[in-house]
Amino acid sequence: MAGSAADRRTRLTVLVALAANLVIAAAKTVGGLASGSPALLSEAAHSVADSLNEVFLLAALRRSRRPADARHPFGYGKERFFWALLAAVGIFVMGGCFSFYQGFSALRRDDQESPEGYTAGLIVLGVAFVAEATSLTRALHQARGEKRGSLDPALRTVIAEDSTAVLGVTLAMAGMGLHLATDSVVWEAAASLGIGLLLVYVAFRLGRDARDQLIGEAVDPELRRDLVGFLMRQSEIDNVAELLTMRLGMDSVLVAARIDLAPGIDSERIEEVSMRIREAMADRWPQADQVFLDVTNAPPRAGL
Numbered sequence: 001m002a003g004s005a006a007d008r009r010t011r012l013t014v015l016v017a018l019a020a021n022l023v024i025a026a027a028k029t030v031g032g033l034a035s036g037s038p039a040l041l042s043e044a045a046h047s048v049a050d051s052l053n054e055v056f057l058l059a060a061l062r063r064s065r066r067p068a069d070a071r072h073p074f075g076y077g078k079e080r081f082f083w084a085l086l087a088a089v090g091i092f093v094m095g096g097c098f099s100f101y102q103g104f105s106a107l108r109r110d111d112q113e114s115p116e117g118y119t120a121g122l123i124v125l126g127v128a129f130v131a132e133a134t135s136l137t138r139a140l141h142q143a144r145g146e147k148r149g150s151l152d153p154a155l156r157t158v159i160a161e162d163s164t165a166v167l168g169v170t171l172a173m174a175g176m177g178l179h180l181a182t183d184s185v186v187w188e189a190a191a192s193l194g195i196g197l198l199l200v201y202v203a204f205r206l207g208r209d210a211r212d213q214l215i216g217e218a219v220d221p222e223l224r225r226d227l228v229g230f231l232m233r234q235s236e237i238d239n240v241a242e243l244l245t246m247r248l249g250m251d252s253v254l255v256a257a258r259i260d261l262a263p264g265i266d267s268e269r270i271e272e273v274s275m276r277i278r279e280a281m282a283d284r285w286p287q288a289d290q291v292f293l294d295v296t297n298a299p300p301r302a303g304l
Contacts, residue, residue: 038192046165122177260296
């Protein structure tokens with residue numbers, strides 16, 4: 001239930017960001033085409049990329065909640081990480097590459113832009129700054145209010161996109177303003193290249209995180225220590241030889257432990273003991289919904 005409620009809040013956050021980016025993308029595109037500003041066109045591409053990525057994130061939120069089936073016995077939780085990876089690729093291709101193109105194109109041309117068009121473009125960017133900052137504030141508020149917020153790839157992607165958008169708009173406004181003040185397009189070209197570098201960096205970070213989670217990332221060290229400590233406190237367990245964990249989704253963790261049972265436990269009680277321990281772990285950590293206990297022999301003692 002807690003996971004579903006958190007997903008509803010994340011979905012609302014993504015929808016707010018999507019609505020803001022669609023309006024901003026249209027305004028930036030019109031303003032960029034009217035003024036011919038490369039920095040403003042770079043920001044338009046940035047907003048289009050963000051809008052597409054938020055569609056990806058909405059798909060991730062819906063598809064990752066599907067129940068497990070015969071083909072995917074551990075569920076579809078990793079859908080969230082897959083769509084986050086696609087969002088990172090979208091930021092790189094649509095946002096970063098187009099911004100580099102606009103920056104290098106601006107350096108090759110020497111035309112005079114209309115001050116009136118640039119004034120309208122700066123107004124568009126000012127409105128965009130307010131909208132992006134509002135969306136970012138909501139996303140940060142949700143992340144701070146939820147323990148799982150820092151782990152949610154959809155929420156992290158929205159925060160990264162909105163933070164980048166605020167910085168990108170600031171760079172674009174500075175580039176356009178300096179272009180008007182100095183009559184040199186170099187400033188605006190530099191702003192476009194800076195936006196491109198910013199987007200490539202964010203795409204790399206998001207893509208790396210999604211890759212790690214898709215490959216199979218262990219739980220955080222603190223949770224792992226708690227799991228080992230819990231197992232060692234069970235009277236039936238003499239030793240934990242190995243503990244392997246992997247995140248299967250936002251609310252699903254695989255736990256596989258090789259344990260040595262205490263001497264004197266009858267073989268007929270092993271299944272009963274294993275069932276009790278698994279149920280106790282699930283009660284304490286609901287996300288540990290895939291628990292496997294492998295009973296193994298203790299290593300031989302020296303001198304025996």
